[in-house]
Amino acid sequence: MDNQTATQPNLAVGRYNYDEIDHGFLQERINQFRSQVERRLKGELSEEEFKPLRLMNGVYLQLHSYMLRVAIPYGILSSKMLRGLAYIARYYDRGYGHFTTRQNIQFHWTKLEEVPDILTHLASVEMHAIQTSGNCIRNVTSDEFAGLAQDELIDPRIYAEILRQWSTLHPEFAFLPRKFKIAISGSPNDRIAACFYDIGILARLDSQKKPVFEIWVGGGLGRIPVKGKLIRDDVAPESFLAYVEAILRVYNMYGARNNLYKSRIKILVQNMGIDAFREAVEKEYQVMDQEKFKLSPEIMEQINQRFGRPVLQDFPEATKILDQHRNENPEFNRWIKNNSHPHFHNDYFAVVIALKNIGETPGDITADQMDAVANLADQYSWGEIRVTHLQNIVFGHVRKDQLYKLWKELVKNDLASANQGLITDIICCPGMDYCALANARSISIAREIAKCFADIELQEKIGSIKIGIDGCINSCAHHHITNIGILGVDKKGEEFYQIKIGGSSYKDDAEIGSILGAALTAEQVIEAVKKMIDFYLDKREEKETFIDTYRRLGAAPFKEIVYAAA
C-alpha cells in the first residue's frame, strides 16, 4: 500500500472539515425539524404548512414513500461519510442508495417519523439534506477530477465551499423565484456542463497568464432547454463571490415569481437579452459593497486550512509495474484503458468506479458496496471518494502500481465495470419506479438498452457515446444534452418515449438535441436505439464517434431508419 500521509492527518482529504460552528448550526436545524415533524404527526401542522418545511430538509413524498435527498457538497465524500450513508441505507432504508446527476444521494424508502434520527446520524458524519430542495441555491456541483486534473488552473473545491457557506446562511436567497443551480470547475476544459446551469463557472488563463473565471449564466434544461450565455470571462478569483452575489441580486429582483414556468434565471436572461442582463449585473456590482465579498488571501487560507490534502510520493517504478499488470491481464488492461484519468502526478491515476453494471439501475449502490468502497478508499485513495454527475464514483489519487490490487478488490464487490464513457454508461433518473412527477419509467429502459449492448467488445467498437433517460421533462438525466436522449411521456396513462438526437453537454460543442419524431413504446424505443447504432456503425468514417457521424449526416437518415418500418 502507498504511504497515505495527508497534509493535516486529522482532517479528511479533499473536502472541507466542519468546525464547531458548523456542527452547532446543523444541530440547531435538526432540533427545529424534529419538532416540526412531531407537530405534523400530532396534527398540529397541516400538510400545506408542513410541506415547505420538509422540502427545506430534503424530504419529498414520492410514489411509495418519503424520499430523503442528501447533499454531497461538490461531490466529495470521506470514507467515514460513506460508511454513515451505508448505515442509513441498511437501518433506515432498504439496503441501497441512489446517486443523482447533481452529486447527491437519495434514499427512496425513508419514514417521516425516522427522518430526524437519520439527520442526526448524517450530522455525525458532517452531512445534511439542506439545499437539496426548494427555491434556494442548491448543492453546488463540481468537476470530479478537481484537485488532480492535469489541466486545472484553480482548485474549484475551495470556491465551491465558499459558495456553500455563503448560500447556506444567506438570508435573502433562501426564497428565490425558483431553485438555483451552480456548477464550478477550475479547468478550462468543461467537464461540468457549464452552459446548462443557472450559473456555470470555468477557469482560464488571461493574457497575463493569470487564472481567472469565466462565468456562464442562464443555462438550464427542463421544459425549456437553454444554452447559457457568457456574462464575463475575466472575473478575478478574489472578486468571484461578489460577482456571483451581483448576479443573484439581479435575478432575485427581476425574476418572475408569479409563473412557475417563467421563473428560472434562463427566462429572465432570455427576456432581457444577455447585454441588458450583463449591464444590470455590472451596475449592481459597481454599487454593492464589494469589500464585504472580497476573498482576501486570509479568508482563502482559512478555508484552505480546513481541507486535508494527500501528500503524493514519487515512485518511479509505478508506471512500469502498472504496465506489467496490464500486459498480464487483458480484463484489467481494459478497465485501465476505459476507466482511468490522468493525474497531475505522473505516478498516479484517478479511476472511475462505474455504477453501471449491465441490467442494473444506473447510480444505485448497495450498503455493502458503500462499505466496501469506503474501505478501499482508505487503503488506496486517502479515504476520499468522489461522486460524479454521470452517476459514477471516482478515486482521485491511486498510485499506479496499486491499481491492479484495487481492481481485484473491485471485481470481488461487483464494482469493476469497464464501461466508463461507453454506451452502457447510461445516465438515468429514477423515473416512474419512484418519482411522483414521472410520466414513464426510465430505469427499465436503461437496463434493457444496456442488455442489448452487453458485449464489451461491441461497446468499445461503438466508442464514446452518451445516453440520458428521463421520466419527465424536468430532465434530471440531461436527455436534452446527451447524444441520444430519451424522454418518457404519458399517453392516457400509458408510457411512451420521445427520442432526442445530437445533444452534447460540454462547452466547446454544447448543443441541445433535436426531437427525432413521434413518441414510441418501450419496445420500439429500444429497437430504435439499436437501429441508430447499427446505422452509425455502418456509415461512420474512420475514428468518428456517434456524434461525429450524426453531425456529418444530420438527423434525417437516423429518423428514416427509426421510423421506416415502424
Added chain:
Amino acid sequence: MAAETNALSEEKCHIITANRLSDGRVVWFTEQGYWSVLLEEAYIFSKEDMEKAMEQAQQDVEKQYVVGLYGVELKPTTRIPLTTRERIRAFGPSTHPEFNPRAIQEISTHG
C-alpha cells in the same frame, strides 16, 4: 376479504388511495374503513358512490392518518389499476419485485 361483498362489475371500477402520513407507504381504503397496504383489500366503488366514499376517507386526512387522497380507476372487471403509475404504486417498483407489498407481507408473516 371483500371479494364476495365487493364483486367486480363493469360499473364498479373505482378505489381510493393515499399515502400513510407516518411512513409514506401507499395505502388503499377498505370496506371496513381502514387503510391497507394491499391493493386486493381495496373496496371497489361505483362512480356514483365515490363522492360519499371520498368524504368518509377524507376524515382520515383530517385525522392526520393519510395524505394525498385521490380516486383510482381500475381496468373494468379487474383489480388492476388502469394507469401504469397506479400499477407501480400498487405493486412496487418494477425494478424491485421483492418490494411488492404482498411479497413483503408474506416475508414478515412467514419469515
